Amino acid sequence: MSAAPPLVFITGASSGIGQALAAQYHQAGWRLALVARRTDVIKNWAEARGYSASSYEIYSADVSQPDSIMAAGRACIARQGLPEVVIANAGISIGMDSREPDDIAVMAQVYATNNVGLAASFQPFIAPMVARGSGRLVGIGSVAGIRGLPGHGAYCSSKAAVISYCESLRGELRASGVRVITVNPGYIDTPLTQRNRYRMPFLLAPEEFARRAQRAIAAGGSYCVIPWQMAIATRLMRLLPDALFDRLAAGRPRKRRQGE
Template identity: 50%
Template sequence: MRHSAMQDAPLKVFITGASSGIGAALAAVYARQGAVLGLVARRGEALAGFRQSHPDHPIAIYPADVRDADALAAAARDFIAQYGMPDIVIANAGVSRGVLTGEGDLATFRDVMDTNYFGMVATFEPFASAMKQARRGTLVGIASVAGVRGLPGSGAYSASKAAALAYLEALRVEMRPFGVPVVTIAPGYIRTPMTAKNPYRMPFLMDADQFAAKTAQAIARGTSFAVFPWPMRVAAAMLRALPRWVYDRVFEKAPRKPRAAGH
């Protein structure tokens, strides 16, 4: 489904992980377009601040953790009751934490997977059936080029994003007969609080505002898969093509994300 600025009613957009980084940047882009917004994040005070800074926009805020499927379902019901079914649902909430197997990080592995993968499924769940029946709406998942290969020290994040990529592809085909597009957006390195503490060079680093603008454009075009910044698509393809023995030797000594606090 292609969205046009000429449509009669404003877009209705539901975004998770909307309190900072990519999610907040996406919310700002759609607010400038005059969209009705439903914003979900754990930090309710940040959502409230965003709403206060956009007093002329209809914005519903939902302080909730995407690991809580019941809370997400309640937020979805409330948004639909107030404004109707959203035109775009963006599953953006995500966490990235350094982990190591055998070092007591099992809870962190589970937390990352619950947020980045199951949280995405739980975000779409309350809307998918209604969209199929109405034969309209768009589901958008924020994945990552980190899901292309397993990055040492980031096994939880890479695994969660690989799962998200596969899930979004399956969902895209499932929803196709119902005319409901599923858009996969795979960021490279984006300047956000999540990447601020990475102790290594981040090639092609892109500002969150620029990423959000390009993402909104891709969604409006009906793009099924996009990587931003675009050079990372080339880098990801080259990374995927590397023979295992080459990949192992190159990345064995690569800088790694620090392990989660408390480990």
């Protein structure tokens, strides 16, 4: 009997980058384990594309609740087997103003999804992947994690934490055969970015991002920025003296706060 196609587990699969990654992997012949709160959206999308029922499974989970997403991971292993690739993609982006008491709760909400949720997404798969001696854990960061921007305190710091967390995990799993890969998107044309009120250079369609991301994940490097132009831009940003960077960022439009 022929071996089953490889399996990829993707969180935040109901829209944007997650949905584009699902389409890219399906096109490449992979089986899909798709996770989101809006499972009906994923089901309607997959059926509209004519995906066979045997090619995907849908798991309902709230990534901001560790027990929920870890249960989805365990269910995936029980129903479909241990994935070759796990992509912790689910994330939220909300502007904040630390002078506002309500925005401290917004920061906690962003961290619960973007950071604790990412670690909880990986957790069910780490021990079995180590036992198998292979696997790829992919954290979706952002170029926003390279430097902090006014009004973006929650999102920028959460994505900086994604980068550091994945680096830490990579060191822990270095000799295990399990690779940890950080993928940092620049500006991708998704519902998350379409509400932004500032210029977004090198904007990519989600389908093109997914194509490049799959290629980078297959290559197995530890860290990448997509598109490459943003990789150069972020290196330059890191080199700017703080005083100059602060002046350049001061007049930049801020991310919309919750309710705006």
